[in-house]
Amino acid sequence: MTDTPDPSDNSARAIAAAEALGLAHTxxxxxxxRSLEEAAAARGxxxxxxxxxxxxxxxxxxxxxxxVPGDREFSWPKLRALLGVNRVSMPDADTAQAVTGYERGxxxxxxxxxxxxxxxxxxIAGEISVGGGGHGVGLTVDADALADVLGAQRADISE
Incomplete structure (x- = not known):
């Protein structure tokens, strides 16, 4: 039986990006x-x-x-205030994929x-695991290093 590649697995692209940025990762x-808790357990x-x-x-x-950390939710009001806008929305799954190249999840x-x-x-601090571009793929990185290479704006946006 031949393994069929998962068409939503874009992990090679995410891993290549981490390497190109010089981001130490595992x-x-x-x-x-089936859940965030299951994913965390699988990643140890x-x-x-x-x-x-x-x-x-x-x-x-x-x-x-x-x-946002896995045990928290992002706060719509905090995010709107940070961005200085009255409205922020979640795009549908097709739009999310179109604008990122990645499937939800x-x-x-x-x-x-x-x-x-x-x-x-x-x-978000210390050693963290972020999505790796495919279902069941994670990249373990240092939070500060990730924020630095991405030029991330850090703010209290969760509850």
């Missing part, structure tokens, strides 16, 4: 999981250290990557088809 592959980390990356629409043609700023600005929650 790749973990564990296959698909606490849920807080598994950082969720979402893409949000600020206005037509203007998006941001939003990164695999989104990462590393290797995105467009380098949208990154907003990283101030509580």
């Amino acid at each position: 790749v973990t592959r564990h296959g698909r999981v 980390i606490a849920p807080r250290a598994l950082v969720k990356t979402l893409v949000v629409r600020v206005r037509e043609g203007d998006y941001r990557f939003v990164m 695999t989104i990462t700023p590393l290797g995105s088809t467009t380098a949208w600005p990154v907003v990283m929650d101030a509580g």
Whole structure:
């Protein structure tokens, strides 16, 4: 039987981006999981250290990557206040993929088809795991190093 590649696995692009940025990282592959807690366990980390990356629409043609610890949710009011806008929305799955090159559940700023600005929650610290561009693929990195290479804006955006 031949293994069929997962068409949503763009991990090679995310890993190449980390390498091109000089970002020290470890790749973990564990296959698909059903929850954040399951993913954290598969990666051998606490849920807080598994950082969720979402893409949000600020206005037509203007998006941001939003990164929050796995045990928290991002706060719409805090994000709107930070960005100085009255409205921020979550694009549908097709739009999210179109503007990042990644399917939901695999989104990462590393290797995105467009380098949208990154907003990283101030509580993200130490060794973390971020999406690696494919389901069940994570990149373990230092939070400060990641923020530096991405030029991330760090702020209290979660609750």
